[in-house]
Each structure stands twice: as C-alpha cells, then as structure tokens.
Amino acid sequence: MRFQSYEHGGNIYDYNRKLIDFSSNINPLGPPSWIEEIITRVDLSVYPDIRYRKLRSSIAGYLGCSPESVIVGNGITELIFLFVRAFKVKRPLIPSPTFCEYERAVILHGGKPKFLKIREEENFKLNVYEVIEKIPLVDALFLCNPNNPTGGIINKRELSLIVDAAKSLDIPVFVDEAFIEFVMDEKNYTAIDLIEKYDKLFVVRAITKFFALPGLRLGYGIAQATTINRLESYKEPWSVNSIAVEVGSRIFEDKKYIEESKIKVNELRENFMKALSHVNFLKVFPSSTNFILVKLLKDTSSEIKNRLLDRGFLIRDASNFRYLNKKFIRLAVRGEKENVLIVGAIRDILGGG
Amino acid sequence: MRFQSYEHGGNIYDYNRKLIDFSSNINPLGPPSWIEEIITRVDLSVYPDIRYRKLRSSIAGYLGCSPESVIVGNGITELIFLFVRAFKVKRPLIPSPTFCEYERAVILHGGKPKFLKIREEENFKLNVYEVIEKIPLVDALFLCNPNNPTGGIINKRELSLIVDAAKSLDIPVFVDEAFIEFVMDEKNYTAIDLIEKYDKLFVVRAITKFFALPGLRLGYGIAQATTINRLESYKEPWSVNSIAVEVGSRIFEDKKYIEESKIKVNELRENFMKALSHVNFLKVFPSSTNFILVKLLKDTSSEIKNRLLDRGFLIRDASNFRYLNKKFIRLAVRGEKENVLIVGAIRDILGGG
Numbered sequence: 272m273r274f275q276s277y278e279h280g281g282n283i284y285d286y287n288r289k290l291i292d293f294s295s296n297i298n299p300l301g302p303p304s305w306i307e308e309i310i311t312r313v314d315l316s317v318y319p320d321i322r323y324r325k326l327r328s329s330i331a332g333y334l335g336c337s338p339e340s341v342i343v344g345n346g347i348t349e350l351i352f353l354f355v356r357a358f359k360v361k362r363p364l365i366p367s368p369t370f371c372e373y374e375r376a377v378i379l380h381g382g383k384p385k386f387l388k389i390r391e392e393e394n395f396k397l398n399v400y401e402v403i404e405k406i407p408l409v410d411a412l413f414l415c416n417p418n419n420p421t422g423g424i425i426n427k428r429e430l431s432l433i434v435d436a437a438k439s440l441d442i443p444v445f446v447d448e449a450f451i452e453f454v455m456d457e458k459n460y461t462a463i464d465l466i467e468k469y470d471k472l473f474v475v476r477a478i479t480k481f482f483a484l485p486g487l488r489l490g491y492g493i494a495q496a497t498t499i500n501r502l503e504s505y506k507e508p509w510s511v512n513s514i515a516v517e518v519g520s521r522i523f524e525d526k527k528y529i530e531e532s533k534i535k536v537n538e539l540r541e542n543f544m545k546a547l548s549h550v551n552f553l554k555v556f557p558s559s560t561n562f563i564l565v566k567l568l569k570d571t572s573s574e575i576k577n578r579l580l581d582r583g584f585l586i587r588d589a590s591n592f593r594y595l596n597k598k599f600i601r602l603a604v605r606g607e608k609e610n611v612l613i614v615g616a617i618r619d620i621l622g623g624g
Numbered sequence: 625m626r627f628q629s630y631e632h633g634g635n636i637y638d639y640n641r642k643l644i645d646f647s648s649n650i651n652p653l654g655p656p657s658w659i660e661e662i663i664t665r666v667d668l669s670v671y672p673d674i675r676y677r678k679l680r681s682s683i684a685g686y687l688g689c690s691p692e693s694v695i696v697g698n699g700i701t702e703l704i705f706l707f708v709r710a711f712k713v714k715r716p717l718i719p720s721p722t723f724c725e726y727e728r729a730v731i732l733h734g735g736k737p738k739f740l741k742i743r744e745e746e747n748f749k750l751n752v753y754e755v756i757e758k759i760p761l762v763d764a765l766f767l768c769n770p771n772n773p774t775g776g777i778i779n780k781r782e783l784s785l786i787v788d789a790a791k792s793l794d795i796p797v798f799v800d801e802a803f804i805e806f807v808m809d810e811k812n813y814t815a816i817d818l819i820e821k822y823d824k825l826f827v828v829r830a831i832t833k834f835f836a837l838p839g840l841r842l843g844y845g846i847a848q849a850t851t852i853n854r855l856e857s858y859k860e861p862w863s864v865n866s867i868a869v870e871v872g873s874r875i876f877e878d879k880k881y882i883e884e885s886k887i888k889v890n891e892l893r894e895n896f897m898k899a900l901s902h903v904n905f906l907k908v909f910p911s912s913t914n915f916i917l918v919k920l921l922k923d924t925s926s927e928i929k930n931r932l933l934d935r936g937f938l939i940r941d942a943s944n945f946r947y948l949n950k951k952f953i954r955l956a957v958r959g960e961k962e963n964v965l966i967v968g969a970i971r972d973i974l975g976g977g
Contacts (some may be wrong), residue, residue: 279671279674279861281670281671281674282673282674283670284673284674284675284677292670295670295671297669297670302668302669306668307664310663310664310867311660311663311664313839314839315655315659315836315837315838315839315840316650316654316655316836316837316838316839317634317636317645317648317650317838317839318632318634318648318838318839319838319839320637321632321634321635321637322637324637345698345860345863346862348860348861348862348863349860349863352860356732372860372861379709379857379858483668483669484668484669485668485669485670485671485672485862486666486667486668486669486670486671486672486865486866486867487668487865487866487867488863488864488865504732505732507698507701507705507725508632508701508725509698509699509701509838509841510698510701510702510841510863511841512839512840512841512865512867512868513839513840514663514839514840514865514867515865
C-alpha cells in the first residue's frame with residue numbers, strides 16, 4: 272500500500288509510551304508562550320476568510336513582499352501538491368535524498384520524477400552544476416534548502432545560477448525553505464529575493480518547524496502574483512483553520528522569539544555535532560539547521576533505532592530515503608540535556624569509547 | 625480567474641462591519657460550550673497522528689462502523705478532491721443546483737461533469753428515476769443529501785435504488801451528508817447503512833455545519849475498508865490539525881447537544897418558513913434542514929441582498945448556482961429573534977404587506 276511506503280518522522284503514536292522524540296525536526300524551544308492565550312479567543316463558529324487577507328498581509332510584512340505574492344496552505348505539503356497540479360508537473364528533477372512528498376505528489380498525479388543523486392562523497396552538498404546540466408531534461412525542479420535529511424545547503428549565488436538556467440527554459444522551480452530560519456545568516460541562502468527575477472519560482476516555508484507548531488498546520492508560499500493567482504485557482508478552499516490564522520497573523524512579529532531561536536538552536540547543534548563526532552563508529556555530516564544526518568560505521572539503522580527505543584529515544588531511521596541505506600539515521604537537535612543523554616546512549620550501544 | 629467564479633456563503637470578510645450572517649448555514653446554537661476548555665490543552669508542538677487513530681475510532685463509535693471504514697479530512701472539501709483523484713473521476717453526474725466544489729474539483733482534474741437539472745416544478749426534489757437513467761452515461765455520481773442550496777432530500781429507499789443502479793455498472797457514488805444531522809428522522813435518509821452493500825459508495829459528513837465549527841476544519845468519510853485504503857493512498861498527510869483531532873475525539877459523545885440541536889433547529893426552521901411564506905412576493909421551497917431556498921416573485925437577488933446589507937443582514941445570493949437565476953436567495957436558519965427581524969426587513973423591502 273502506497274500509504275505506508277512513505278514514512279515520516281514524528282510517529283510517536285506508533286508507540287504506547289513516553290519517548291524523547293529525536294525523529295521530528297521541531298524547534299526545541301517549543302512554541303512562543305503567548306499562543307495559548309490567543310487560541311481561546313478565536314471564533315471557530317465562522318469560516319476563515321477564504322482569501323486569508325489578514326494572514327497574507329502579516330506574512331508579506333515578515334518577508335518584505337506584497338500580500339498578492341503570498342499564498343497560504345495546510346503546511347508545506349498542500350503547497351507541494353498544489354504546485355504539481357497547477358504546473359502539471361510530470362517529470363521533475365528531484366535531487367535526492369530529500370523529503371518524500373515531492374515524489375509522492377508527482378507520482379499520485381501520474382508523473383514520474385527524474386532523480387539526481389546528492390553524493391555522500393561531496394558531503395551531501397548539492398552539486399549545482401549537475402542540477403543545471405539536468406534542467407533541459409525535466410519539466411520542473413524541486414529543491415529543499417537546507418535539505419532534509421542531509422542538512423546540506425546551497426547559497427543564494429548558487430540558487431541564482433539554477434534559477435537563471437530554469438528561467439531560460441521556462442521550467443518552474445519549487446524551493447522548500449521549511450528549515451531555513453534555523454540558519455544563522457539566512458539572508459545569504461534564501462531564494463525569496465530571486466522571485467522578482469523569475470515568474471515561475473515558488474518558495475515555500477511554514478511555521479511548523481521553526482515555530483514548533485506542527486499541530487497547527489500552517490505553511491505559506493511566495494511567488495510573483497501571476498503564479499500565486501494560478502496556484503489559487505487550483506486550491507481547495509479553507510484549508511487553513513481559524514486558529515492557524517490568528518496565530519499566523521501575530522507570530523512573525525515576535526522578533527525576540529525568532530532571534531533567540533536562531534542563536535540557541537545553532538549553539539545546541541554545534542555542541543551536539545561536536546559530541547556526536549567524538550563517538551566511535553559514527554560519521555557526522557555538516558548541517559546548518561536543526562537536524563543532523565549521521566552514518567553508522569557499525570550496526571544498522573534499525574538495530575540502533577530499536578536499541579534506542581529500549582532506552583526511551585525515538586530517532587529517524589533514514590534508510591528509506593532514496594540513495595541512503597541501512598547505515599543512516601537522522602537526529603533532531605533537542606535541548607542540551609537530551610542531546611547529551613542520547614549521545615551517551617549511542618556511545619553505550621556502539622561501544623568502543 | 626477561476627478562483628472568483630465559485631463563490632461561497634459566509635464571506636463576512638468582504639464587508640467592513642458587523643453583519644447578521646444568514647449566508648452560511650451554521651447551527652444557530654453555536655458550538656458546544658466545553659470546547660474552549662479543551663483547546664488550550666492541546667499540544668501543538670507535536671504532529672497529529674498521521675493515521676488519526678483516536679479520531680477515527682471516535683467517529684466509528686458515533687456511526688456504528690469500524691475505524692477502518694473511516695477517513696478524515698480538512699472539511700468535506702478535501703474529501704471531494706480526494707474522491708475525484710482516487711477514482712479518476714472525469715465525467716460524473718452532478719444533479720444541480722448543488723454545492724459548487726464537486727464541479728470545481730472535477731474540472732480542475734481535467735474532467736467535464738454532466739449535469740442533471742433538479743426541477744423547480746418538482747419543488748427541487750431530486751428525481752431518482754432521471755438519475756438512474758443517466759448512470760450509464762457517466763463515470764461517477766455526486767449526491768448532496770439534503771441538497772445545498774435547495775433543501776431537498778431523498779430517503780433511504782430512493783438512495784438504495786440509485787446505489788443498486790450504480791453498483792450494477794461499477795460507478796462510484798459520493799454522498800455528501802454535510803447537513804443530514806439537522807434532519808429529524810435522519811436514520812431514514814442516511815446512506816451510511818448502504819455502505820455494506822456497495823464497495824464504491826463513499827459517504828461524507830463534517831462537524832462544520834451541525835456542530836457550528838467551520839473554523840476548525842474537520843470532515844470525515846465512510847466507505848468499505850478497501851475504498852478507504854484507496855483514498856488514503858492519495859491523501860496529503862496531516863491535513864487535520866491537532867485541535868480538530870481533540871475536539872473531534874470528544875464531540876460525538878455530547879448526545880445532549882446533538883439532541884437539542886436537532887429539536888431546536890427544526891422548530892426554528894418551521895417557524896421561519898411559516899413566517900416567510902406569509903410574505904408577499906416570496907415563494908418558499910420545502911426544507912428539512914437548516915437553510916431555506918426562497919424565490920423572489922419581485923425584484924432580483926442582488927437588489928434584495930444589497931438592500932438587506934443596508935439593514936445589517938448578509939444573505940446568500942443564489943443566482944450563481946447552476947440552473948438557478950436572479951430570482952433565488954438562500955437563507956440560513958438562525959435564532960428566533962434574528963429570523964423574525966429578517967422576515968420583517970424582507971417584508972419592508974418587498975412591500976405589499
């Protein structure tokens with residue numbers, strides 16, 4: 272059954288006990304504390320605004336674009352499916368390993384993606400020139416930046432080269448920036464500034480990861496107004512609920528939370544990576560965001576996952592990502608204490624100091 | 625732009641002032657009062673269960689079926705689009721006037737619906753024999769029961785005839801029961817009991833209308849497990865948010881609210897219909913649910929809508945429903961006082977006593 276072959280992190284519901292969840296990549300600081308107060312004041316007995324005017328204005332203010340350049344969705348996932356439908360994407364390029372829903376959306380709409388291997392030998396950094404070389408062979412391009420599950424990132428100059436190549440062939444480009452707000456110097460990596468130069472560039476983000484609100488379901492996308500109108504014409508109405516609207520209309524003003532999260536998560540990741548890199552039989556790949564791809568030089572991902580489960584930790588077995596294998600796991604960056612605990616547990620399990 | 629041609633009720637956001645909203649068909653009793661307390665306790669920092677096990681169990685308990693027969697969605701709308709995708713619906717029969725999203729979903733997926741006119745001369749009651757006659761010409765069937773915007777309803781015996789005809793030709797059937805819980809003797813009208821006899825019958829409902837929670841976005845559908853699996857394989861993940869999960873896991877146990885709503889709304893509707901039918905220049909069509917289709921024998925729907933807006937009432941101009949025209953408006957049943965007020969206003973506007 273297709274439903275089961277695309278597995279995600281965060282499936283704490285599969286287990287009947289309390290686990291420390293390193294499998295979903297959520298801001299370890301948790302959501303801003305003022306949210307609880309707001310949600311009780313939302314009137315759920317009226318429909319959300321079908322055009323989401325207030326919410327789109329707020330997002331536009333955050334990103335410095337116009338509200339006509341913003342579309343909202345039920346997480347990024349809805350926007351992936353919408354992009355595939357609106358641009359009739361049948362044979363896109365999907366550099367992989369990456370988030371599985373791009374592939375799933377294309378296949379469910381009768382297409383067949385072309386994959387480009389992101390190489391371990393290149394430390395899982397996307398090879399921009401290989402991407403550009405393949406663009407003439409495809410009808411769209413998906414980029415996840417920073418990339419899930421590898422943590423690799425390309426900068427704005429590299430993105431710009433890709434966008435230029437795509438533009439010259441009129442190939443739509445989807446850039447998933449679900450994790451970009453965790454990156455310290457985000458401005459040097461985002462594709463948002465490139466939107467003005469290409470009308471088929473669609474950049475998406477969400478409050479899911481950075482604001483630690485996966486339960487609320489709010490994603491958003493930016494493009495030129497013509498592309499937003501095209502996407503809107505395919506959209507299922509009211510897919511964003513009224514509580515997400517209220518929270519989303521205020522959350523981007525919380526500059527203190529945004530700044531603190533960036534600084535704190537970067538510090539946590541650096542310490543976590545350093546500790547992991549000192550464990551024998553582990554290889555840690557570079558990451559500039561809130562999760563880390565790790566290669567096991569001994570044992571398999573499912574063995575480690577199960578042995579960590581015995582100790583109360585849930586991790587992401589990364590073996591089902593395309594081009595990865597039974598040697599890979601992904602770890603979310605959590606709080607200092609929890610990160611130290613899981614490093615100790617992994618060291619114990621793998622042995623050898 | 626396609627986006628604007630499918631207009632819905634409830635667009636209070638188009639107006640910069642407080643209006644009494646007769647355009648969206650929401651339970652006038654408002655949501656159960658205990659909801660506010662629950663929503664603050666929901667942990668939004670974890671993903672909802674991707675399989676929605678607890679929620680599906682609760683719905684199954686309410687309907688007396690197994691959890692494997694239940695799928696949940698972001699309102700009924702998501703389930704309409706999912707049905708179209710999963711069954712590759714290209715040329716369905718859509719008896720009309722009816723809810724516009726069936727048509728929109730089919731067209732957006734490259735199909736072209738076939739329409740069957742529900743006749744004013746038959747008091748907008750669906751002609752079952754005409755439906756059965758058309759089934760060999762189509763690849764799916766959409767039924768809205770009770771039908772929006774007409775208020776017409778067909779009973780279980782009639783539904784059963786249609787389902788038998790569809791089954792003999794292996795034609796999938798979609799039955800939208802968004803408003804059925806407002807019907808007094810609901811058991812005699814629901815298609816849910818027919819599911820066991822046909823594997824391609826898909827019946828959908830929502831908490832939107834009856835539980836007055838359009839802002840929460842929770843719909844659900846019932847079918848045999850094979851069809852549910854098929855639909856799941858096409859589904860976008862996590863489309864139902866965590867607050868909808870918590871509320872939806874408890875709301876069907878509130879038997880008192882359910883019973884009171886049924887009785888109260890029926891009483892309100894009967895009084896409202898009686899009062900409207902005494903107004904000159906109005907024709908009121910039969911309804912067994914929480915809205916009423918009204919024909920204007922004088923003036924047009926947009927004139928009446930604008931003149932009611934001047935007095936602080938928002939109604940649904942029903943002229944853009946297929947087969948209706950500038951003579952039709954739809955009124956939601958609201959509280960006694962508000963219903964009396966709008967009847968007075970309409971009488972004033974139309975004149976003649």
